[in-house]
Amino acid sequence: MTTSDEQPTPTAASASTLAAESASGDEARPGVSRRALLGGAGVAAGAAALAGSGGFALGQRTASPLQHRLYDFHGAHQSGIVTPQQDRLHFAAFDVTTDDRDSLIALLRRWSVAAATLMAGSELGGGAAGGSQLAPPDDTGEALDLPASGLTITFGFGPGLFESDGKDRFGLRASRPTQLIDLPHFSGDTLDQAFTGGDLCVQACADDPQVAVHAIRNLARIAFGDAAVKWTQLGFGRTSSTTRAQATPRNFMGFKDGTRNLKAEDADLVDRWVWSANADGQSWMNGGTYLVARRIRILAEIWDRTSLGEQEALVGRTKGSGAPLSGGSEFTEPDFTRAGSDGSRLVAADSHVAIAHPDHNGGAMMMRRGYNFTDGADALGRLDAGLFFLAFMRDPATQFVPLQQKMSRSDAMTVEYLRTTGSAVFAVPPGVPKGTALGPDGGFIGQTLFA
Amino acid sequence: MNLRSALPWAAITASTLALSACVANTADAAGSIAVSSSDDACEVSTTETASGTVSFSVTNDGTDVTEFYLLAADGLRIISEVENIGPGLTRDLVVQIGPGDYYTACKPGMVGEGIQAPFTVTDSGADLGPTGERGDLLDQASTDYEAYVRDQVSILVAKTVEFVSAYTAGDDDAARSIYADARVHWERIEPVAEAFGDLDPSMDLREADLAVGEEWTGWHHMEKNLWPPAEGYALTEAERTALGDRLVADTTELAARVNAEDFSVEAFQIGNGAKELLDEVASGKITGEEEIWSGTDLWDFQANLDGALVAFEVLRPAADLTDPALGEEIDGRFAALQSLLSDHGSIEDGFSSYDELSDAEVIELARLVDALGESLSRLTATAVSA
Numbered sequence: 001m002t003t004s005d006e007q008p009t010p011t012a013a014s015a016s017t018l019a020a021e022s023a024s025g026d027e028a029r030p031g032v033s034r035r036a037l038l039g040g041a042g043v044a045a046g047a048a049a050l051a052g053s054g055g056f057a058l059g060q061r062t063a064s065p066l067q068h069r070l071y072d073f074h075g076a077h078q079s080g081i082v083t084p085q086q087d088r089l090h091f092a093a094f095d096v097t098t099d100d101r102d103s104l105i106a107l108l109r110r111w112s113v114a115a116a117t118l119m120a121g122s123e124l125g126g127g128a129a130g131g132s133q134l135a136p137p138d139d140t141g142e143a144l145d146l147p148a149s150g151l152t153i154t155f156g157f158g159p160g161l162f163e164s165d166g167k168d169r170f171g172l173r174a175s176r177p178t179q180l181i182d183l184p185h186f187s188g189d190t191l192d193q194a195f196t197g198g199d200l201c202v203q204a205c206a207d208d209p210q211v212a213v214h215a216i217r218n219l220a221r222i223a224f225g226d227a228a229v230k231w232t233q234l235g236f237g238r239t240s241s242t243t244r245a246q247a248t249p250r251n252f253m254g255f256k257d258g259t260r261n262l263k264a265e266d267a268d269l270v271d272r273w274v275w276s277a278n279a280d281g282q283s284w285m286n287g288g289t290y291l292v293a294r295r296i297r298i299l300a301e302i303w304d305r306t307s308l309g310e311q312e313a314l315v316g317r318t319k320g321s322g323a324p325l326s327g328g329s330e331f332t333e334p335d336f337t338r339a340g341s342d343g344s345r346l347v348a349a350d351s352h353v354a355i356a357h358p359d360h361n362g363g364a365m366m367m368r369r370g371y372n373f374t375d376g377a378d379a380l381g382r383l384d385a386g387l388f389f390l391a392f393m394r395d396p397a398t399q400f401v402p403l404q405q406k407m408s409r410s411d412a413m414t415v416e417y418l419r420t421t422g423s424a425v426f427a428v429p430p431g432v433p434k435g436t437a438l439g440p441d442g443g444f445i446g447q448t449l450f451a
Numbered sequence: 452m453n454l455r456s457a458l459p460w461a462a463i464t465a466s467t468l469a470l471s472a473c474v475a476n477t478a479d480a481a482g483s484i485a486v487s488s489s490d491d492a493c494e495v496s497t498t499e500t501a502s503g504t505v506s507f508s509v510t511n512d513g514t515d516v517t518e519f520y521l522l523a524a525d526g527l528r529i530i531s532e533v534e535n536i537g538p539g540l541t542r543d544l545v546v547q548i549g550p551g552d553y554y555t556a557c558k559p560g561m562v563g564e565g566i567q568a569p570f571t572v573t574d575s576g577a578d579l580g581p582t583g584e585r586g587d588l589l590d591q592a593s594t595d596y597e598a599y600v601r602d603q604v605s606i607l608v609a610k611t612v613e614f615v616s617a618y619t620a621g622d623d624d625a626a627r628s629i630y631a632d633a634r635v636h637w638e639r640i641e642p643v644a645e646a647f648g649d650l651d652p653s654m655d656l657r658e659a660d661l662a663v664g665e666e667w668t669g670w671h672h673m674e675k676n677l678w679p680p681a682e683g684y685a686l687t688e689a690e691r692t693a694l695g696d697r698l699v700a701d702t703t704e705l706a707a708r709v710n711a712e713d714f715s716v717e718a719f720q721i722g723n724g725a726k727e728l729l730d731e732v733a734s735g736k737i738t739g740e741e742e743i744w745s746g747t748d749l750w751d752f753q754a755n756l757d758g759a760l761v762a763f764e765v766l767r768p769a770a771d772l773t774d775p776a777l778g779e780e781i782d783g784r785f786a787a788l789q790s791l792l793s794d795h796g797s798i799e800d801g802f803s804s805y806d807e808l809s810d811a812e813v814i815e816l817a818r819l820v821d822a823l824g825e826s827l828s829r830l831t832a833t834a835v836s837a
Binding site: 097130132133134135136224225226228 | 542543722780818822823828
């Protein structure tokens with residue numbers, strides 16, 4: 001869809017799965033059941049404490065092995081980027097409502113503690129059913145008895161954090177990375193301001209929707225007074241694979257999507273195309289990345305009336321196996337020159353595959369991590385559904401914008417059947433290094449920005 | 452610096468001591484005294500403990516609802532209690548106690564003297580904190596708040612009579628001009644009025660809240676009559692008189708009840724009332740649902756805020772004993788919300804009609820209401836330190 005499902009096969013032998021995952025800090029561990037960790041030990045010492053009790057709840061519940069996955073909050077990079085993509089999403093964009101820098105930092109500290117606690121599958125604060133009878137519980141409780149479910153929580157900073165209405169609210173203007181651009185208008189954009197922008201974002205992914213929604217609900221509650229929800233998006237099925245072990249999922253158009261997505265195992269390519277580094281100009285972002293979020297509605301009823309032949313021609317792949325129309329299987333490289341009996345190319349030049357293929361875009365790649373969504377029906381009774389496109393990259397201006405410009409102009413599928421209704425860009429800061437204590441004076445997501 | 456916020460502070464303070472916290476928690480678990488309350492027994496896992504913070508974990512192993520008390524040496528005065536423990540449930544009672552002789556008591560069925568047993572608290576040397584001072588402050592809070600309620604109700608009675616006189620005399624302009632101003636005194640103390648379960652629906656039911664076949668009385672029926680919808684909506688003179696008389700009678704009854712000898716508002720009711728007033732704003736006023744015909748929601752908004760502020764102020768000295776930062780946070784959030792609301796008018800000079808607010812202005816108000824409501828939700832537990 002928006003950007004390519006076309007990513008070249010890595011030329012260099014990639015690092016082993018294990019090495020790549022260790023480097024990313026995203027190895028899954030068997031989970032424990034959700035319970036209030038003693039004294040909140042899940043926070044600083046949580047990783048070690050949990051590793052010691054790994055497997056505690058395995059086999060005790062009906063949850064699938066996926067739902068017992070558990071990821072570390074700490075690491076060189078934030079979780080939820082190269083982590084094997086979970087099936088469910090709750091994404092929220094926030095407006096920062098305070099103008100006080102210390103309050104903003106305090107919010108990021110509270111969020112960091114809460115994220116580490118939630119990712120460990122623990123209850124927040126005094127728990128959901130403990131504490132004073134006279135006070136509301138610290139945790140809202142709907143994730144009680146559910147395992148961690150592979151929950152990852154990823155935080156991002158929007159342009160408004162650095163400058164808002166010409167004001168340098170938090171003394172951060174000089175630290176705004178040049179990569180954190182305001183996206184240009186793309187042909188066909190019909191943006192709804194209710195799904196556009198935001199000063200902060202939180203991406204919660206899990207293999208259980210209730211766990212993802214619980215995370216956003218509680219983080220929004222923690223933020224009251226300092227930040228308020230601007231818009232949110234639920235996603236119910238992944239539309240990308242971020243590791244080789246995962247099968248390629250299908251998007252709402254019924255086609256396999258993200259066949260050639262960047263994969264976590266390709267450490268060299270991930271370094272090149274995802275992680276910000278010294279050369280990028282703002283050292284506080286080293287180990288961070290940039291997130292482009294786009295809410296792309298599919299005109300489903302119209303697409304569904306399109307013949308199979310035309311659908312396949314528009315995509316450039318078969319609907320069943322996902323093989324390019326030039327032949328082979330899903331992972332065969334498309335041959336853009338091969339012609340059919342009438343002399344026309346099998347993979348048309350204005351097909352999605354041809355437009356979006358990295359070979360036709362200077363080799364540019366990104367880590368796509370999108371989700372199918374539906375928000376019910378519109379006023380005309382039509383399905384309000386599509387792709388919530390999420391992609392992490394080192395530089396949106398060179399990796400996303402040219403491709404999107406090309407697609408919104410020339411990609412017949414995009415032009416005729418897709419409408420982008422929401423859009424936002426965020427700088428995703430690096431992770432909190434392993435061993436960092438969290439708390440009122442401790443480390444937090446974005447600490448390098450405020451150093 | 453706004454160091455305090457919604458939930459995670461307990462987790463955060465504990466987390467800096469992650470390792471020692473595990474140890475402390477083990478000690479805690481050992482220190483929690485198990486109580487089994489059955490139909491004919493009250494088994495307490497120990498008859499002696501050290502002074503300081505003592506926690507009882509009371510399980511109802513009986514078949515009827517039970518209560519558990521910690522009583523003074525005379526076996527009569529209640530030190531602390533936990534009520535309404537249903538069969539099979541466990542409730543915690545956490546209490547700060549000094550050295551001395553006490554009694555524990557279970558009261559299955561919640562009647563009689565209960566099943567008592569002596570309980571001894573030895574001197575641990577632990578500082579118990581300002582228990583006595585807090586008790587005095589909470590008593591003072593109740594006294595002050597009860598006086599506020601009585602004062603508001605007396606003004607409400609006078610203005611209601613004035614309003615009803617104009618209304619039943621057919622002077623609609625006068626009635627419309629008094630309506631919002633009179634209701635201010637109701638909205639300021641609404642949670643207290645709500646506690647009298649029969650008066651609130653009779654006086655303040657909205658049309659949308661009516662059950663099928665239910666008679667619609669009170670302020671909002673007259674509101675709809677005074678600000679009729681586009682399609683005609685009229686009442687006869689007799690209907691008007693009946694509505695007016697009923698409202699005056701109900702308001703007079705309310706005044707009698709809050710001036711009765713046995714009227715009292717406990718500290719926890721004051722704190723919960725403050726939170727409920729903000730809930731009222733969040734669910735009714737900020738959505739324009741309360742005054743759907745007159746559009747006078749911002750008067751009610753201001754009145755709810757006034758009432759919540761008084762409740763906060765009377766409890767603040769006690770809350771400050773536990774956590775002065777919470778008081779500062781609530782104070783700041785009241786000020787921010789009041790400042791924004793004042794942009795739209797005042798009770799003295801009148802407010803904008805709800806219809807005149809833009810979507811953006813409603814969102815701005817709603818965000819500050821949510822922020823204040825979240826902070827206020829922690830006031831009760833902080834003030835009574837339970």
